[in-house]
Amino acid sequence: MIDIVDEILLKISSKSPMHCKLLRKNILSLDSESRKTAADYISTFLTVLPEVGVVADIDKSIDAYLGMVNMVMGEQLYFAKYGKYRYSSFDEVEKLVYSNIGYMTDYMIGLGLSQFLWYNHHQLFSFFKETIGRCKGAEYLEIGTGHGFFFMEAIKSGAFQRYSGVDVSAASLRLTKAMVSKFVNKFDKYVLINKDIFKFDDEPIYDFIAMGEVLEHVEHPERFLAQIRNLLKKGGKAYISTCANAPTIDHIYHFASIDEIRSMIKQSGFSVESEITISVDNIPEEKWEDSKTNLTYAAILT
Amino acid sequence: MMNSIEIMKKVQDIFIDILEEPSIRLENETTANDIEDWDSLTHIQLIVEIEKQFNIEFKLEEVQGFRNVGEMCECISRKLG
Numbered sequence: 001m002i003d004i005v006d007e008i009l010l011k012i013s014s015k016s017p018m019h020c021k022l023l024r025k026n027i028l029s030l031d032s033e034s035r036k037t038a039a040d041y042i043s044t045f046l047t048v049l050p051e052v053g054v055v056a057d058i059d060k061s062i063d064a065y066l067g068m069v070n071m072v073m074g075e076q077l078y079f080a081k082y083g084k085y086r087y088s089s090f091d092e093v094e095k096l097v098y099s100n101i102g103y104m105t106d107y108m109i110g111l112g113l114s115q116f117l118w119y120n121h122h123q124l125f126s127f128f129k130e131t132i133g134r135c136k137g138a139e140y141l142e143i144g145t146g147h148g149f150f151f152m153e154a155i156k157s158g159a160f161q162r163y164s165g166v167d168v169s170a171a172s173l174r175l176t177k178a179m180v181s182k183f184v185n186k187f188d189k190y191v192l193i194n195k196d197i198f199k200f201d202d203e204p205i206y207d208f209i210a211m212g213e214v215l216e217h218v219e220h221p222e223r224f225l226a227q228i229r230n231l232l233k234k235g236g237k238a239y240i241s242t243c244a245n246a247p248t249i250d251h252i253y254h255f256a257s258i259d260e261i262r263s264m265i266k267q268s269g270f271s272v273e274s275e276i277t278i279s280v281d282n283i284p285e286e287k288w289e290d291s292k293t294n295l296t297y298a299a300i301l302t
Numbered sequence: 303m304m305n306s307i308e309i310m311k312k313v314q315d316i317f318i319d320i321l322e323e324p325s326i327r328l329e330n331e332t333t334a335n336d337i338e339d340w341d342s343l344t345h346i347q348l349i350v351e352i353e354k355q356f357n358i359e360f361k362l363e364e365v366q367g368f369r370n371v372g373e374m375c376e377c378i379s380r381k382l383g
Contacts, residue, residue: 016342017333017334017335018334018340018341018342018345019341019342021334021340021341021342022341022342022343025341069342070362070366073342073346073362073365073366074362076346077346077349077350077360077362077365080346080350080353081350081353081359280343281343281344281347282343
């Protein structure tokens with residue numbers, strides 16, 4: 001039987017056969033449960049888009065996704081030539097990306113689909129899911145809910161009594177809310193807050209704080225780690241993910257190695273309880289340092 | 303000045319090196335369908351290496367538009383000429 005993942009791959013193969021080839025390899029590497037999760041989430045994601053005001057059928061969504069893939073390709077070529085990300089200030093990408101509603105909408109669709117079509121994004125999700133399944137506590141906080149997949153998974157785990165999601169983007173929060181309502185009926189133990197995380201009262205009330213793919217988008221990632229520290233209960237845990245040598249238009253903080261990330265984590269007063277590093281290009285570890293390998297990283301911090 | 307055969311040979315050596323597959327033999331009609339590990343990820347690695355070795359620079363539209371090896375080599379030839 002053809003599911004939504006097959007349907008997407010079929011459509012991508014007619015528009016970008018070379019990229020489809022990569023995606024087929026990624027999808028084939030999923031076990032049957034992960035494949036089902038991917039189909040469920042993608043299907044729900046595409047269903048809720050119109051509910052949050054995004055007019056995008058499957059073809060438009062695929063065009064938006066492929067637009068993002070092309071953007072990444074352009075940034076990879078720039079990075080290979082100059083050894084740095086194209087932009088380094090938040091103001092620059094604010095104008096180009098975040099305040100450009102049309103661009104941002106397509107980008108959000110692209111990122112949503114990539115969550116399960118890309119090997120590295122899928123691995124991050126599995127790492128998060130595994131971790132959250134082992135946790136227990138009263139208060140869960142997620143900084144930057146984005147497309148809402150991780151927030152949704154945290155709620156589904158049932159590991160916490162109350163869930164808070166904070167994002168500076170009202171559009172992201174609308175999407176998260178729509179995703180949650182599709183998966184969980186009458187669930188009232190969550191709150192979504194449209195606020196800057198630095199405007200939170202610095203009370204250490206959270207047992208678990210998740211912040212995925214934020215550090216590379218800001219000029220001073222160490223301040224975000226410090227704020228997590230302020231908000232985390234003694235004995236609490238944090239999930240963070242970021243990347244090294246991974247150019248996209250709105251990545252402005254360039255970690256040149258995983259050790260640079262670890263060093264910042266340590267300087268912020270955290271210890272790494274567990275971690276995962278994924279080479280996007282499948283390059284063996286001994287070559288990572290010399291070849292400026294594109295790496296995705298996630299860690300559980302205590 | 304390199305001729306088209308020399309360009310093709312050099313591109314072939316780059317493919318062999320990057321994709322770590324000594325048996326690769328390129329022709330004008332060769333596409334990603336003919337070479338197992340040539341996908342959108344390795345395509346970038348190939349392009350970066352071709353730019354470096356031929357000392358040329360592709361436009362993004364060119365990189366996205368090559369339908370086969372022949373078009374790629376033709377584009378290299380134009381840039382060298």
